Amino acid sequence: MSAAMEFFRSVEFPARVNTLMKEHRTPGLAVAVVQHDEVASMGFGLASLDQAVSVTADTLFDIASCSKALTAASIGLLVDDNENYPDVQYDAIMSKLLPDDFVMPGTGYTENVTVEDILSHRSGMARPRAQQPDDARSVTRNLRNLPVAAPLRTKFQYCNMMYTVATYLIEAKTGQSFSNFLQARFFEPLDMQSTSLQPQSARVKGFGDRIATGYAWNKKKKAYSGFQAPDCPEAQGAGSIITSVNDFIRFLKALINQEGPISKRLYQGLVRMRTFENPNLQWLKPGSSPNMYAAGIEAHFYRGYLVLGHDGCVPGFGSHFFFLPDFKFGCFVAGNAESGATIGTILRKQLIDAVIGVPKLEHWHRNKKNATQPQSKGDLFVSQRLKPSVKRGLAPQNKAKNGQRHSMDSIEPQPQEKPLSTYLGTYWHPGYHTLVLQIENDKLFIDATDRSMGFSLTFDHVHGQTKYTAHMSDFLEGGDVPLDAEFIFEGEKVVKMGLSLDQQLKEMIWFERLEQSLQCTLMEAIGIVGMRSVDSGNVE
Incomplete structure (x- = not known):
């Protein structure tokens, strides 16, 4: 038995996990490990606090962005199949594969963005809300x-949306829904019988009682809030896979051993490093390397050994997987709180130290001061993704950025003088669609819970009857993320609303205020288009 497997089966490991769960407010966690062909797994804590249901290795979790590895592997299957899909290659131009559908703004993007650009987060696209x-x-x-x-290929910019685009490429080329493709090409061949795309699909299969309840810890109330994982069809490929550690470890084992649907060529295409996540080499510690992104998999070196993996975070759920090709060792951690991803990265270090034979006195976890601090920029990304502001692509502090805009924090708030009714109405952006500004509790308010990662905005006046702070609250987790907001007047009439909806953009997103007659026409059109888009997704 290897040192890592020995440690996993020791009394020390569950004690360590339980301590971390308590420290990071994670109600339930499951862990599975694999080395060569040996697999072991166990569960900790509760899948449901209300019903006192224990977590087992077969408990189902939303694994969020850990799903990206399966999406990239799905693309890899098409790349590997030159007989049926000769045009699908990593260097193939997306607009040639999806003519008329794949069109990006600006010069050079539509003509040059490739398959591997969208899989490695270097397309130049930000990450708006659908x-x-x-x-x-x-x-x-x-x-x-x-x-x-x-600009294209100049910067690592994590973009969930491009992974959804990748699934459309799969659907368009194969004539199957992405769900059916995953089922036929991965879930069935790897005996991942409990795995589904979207929570509702898991419930239809009869697995509803095995899905863990997601939880967020409310510091003020000192209590958990619980909720069920929602379906996010517009985020497929970026996340929304529901699985257990017993199931997912089968996929990880296939990656490690390059078996089943994972050929050697497919594996090499997935792990080829394409983008530096932190080219400035900040936050590096001795023994670690910069984080690099391959295709649905991140890569870094620790003490000279290659470590591959990914994390996943959505409200109520956090996960992390990693593997060391040199030792054919891997691990998958899933929890029913976002902090499950943080625990995964901490356990990763301890397990890797055991695998590569680091003396116990040098084990990272023994330094209590650093026990929950990021060791590398890659780990910093994990901790950042746990913050709703960063995870959603919002600017948490709205710091001045390249002189383009400034935070409202430094401005002394002034009283609201204009009637709030002056600002009310429907605001429209062709990409971000409609936002309806209304009044709730004597404040301007937007209900955007109809979106894939729903939120609401509550406005506080700051200056000049035009500049506001919009407080974003997640529709599941709550919270308060301040965003800059601004209104433009023509005379006494509001004509535009600007929101700092993406920290990657230097400028606000501007929404045009619609006339009342246009509002009704637009809302009717959106309803028709929405129905058609749902119908068009039923690809078999």
């Missing part, structure tokens, strides 16, 4: 209406 109901095709066709945030 509006429901959307599907993979409508998300793809909406790219033309969204701003880009950087």
Whole structure:
């Protein structure tokens, strides 16, 4: 038995996990490890606090962005199949694969963005919120209406939406829904019988009672709030896979051993490093390297050994997987709080130290002062993704950025003088769609819970009857993330509303205020288009 497997089966490991769960407010956690062909797993804590249901290795979790590895592997299957899909290659131009559908704004993007650009977060696209109901095709066709945030291949910019675009490429080329493709090409061959795309699909299969309840810790109330994982069809490919550690470890084992649907060529395409996540080499510690992004998999070196993996965070759920190719060792951690991803990164260090034979006195976890601090920029990304502001692509502090805009924090708030009714109405952006400004509790308010990662905005006046702070609250977790907001007047009439909806963009997103007659026409049109987009997603 290897040192890592020995440690996993020791009394020390569950004690360590339980301590971390308590420190990070994670009600339940499951862990599975694999080395060569040996697999072991166990569960900790509760899947449901209300019903006191224990977590087991078969408990189902939303694994969020850990799903990206399966999406990239799905693309890899098409790349590997030159007989049926000769045009699908990593260096293939997306607009040639999806003519008329894949169109990006600006010069050079539509003509040059490739398959591997969208899989390695270097397309230049920011990460806006989709509006429901959307599907993979409508998300793809909406790219033309969204701003880009950087020149092509110049910067790592994590973009969930491009992974949804990747699933549309799969659907368009195979004639299957992405769900059916995953089922036929991965879930069935790897005997991942409990795994589904979207929570509702798991419930239809009869697994509803095995899905863990997601939890967020409310510091003020000193209590958990619980909620069920929602379906996010417009985010497929970026996340929304529901699985257990016993199931997912089968996929990880296939990656490690390059078996089943994972050929050697497919594996090499997935792990080829394409983008530096932190080219400035900040936050590096001795023994670690910069984080690099391959395709649905992150890579870094620790003490000279390659470590591959990914984390996943959505409200109520956090996960992390990693593997060391040199030792054919891997681990998957899933929890029913976002901090499950943090625990995964901490356990990763301890398990890796055991695998590569680091003396116990040098084990990272023994330094209590650093026990929950990021060791590398890659770990910093994990901790940042746990913050709703960063995870959603919002600017948490609205710091001045390249002189383009400044935070409202430094401005002394002034009283609201204009009637709030002056600002009310429907505001429209072709890419971000509609936002309806209304009054709630004597404040301007937007209910945007119809979106894939729903939120609400409550406005506080700051200066000049035009500048506001919009407080964003997640529709599941709550919270308060301040965003800059601004209104433009023509005479006494509001004509535009600007929101700092993406920290990657230097400028606000500007929404045009619609006339009342246009509002009714637009809302009717959106309803019709929405129905059509849902229908168009039913690809078999």
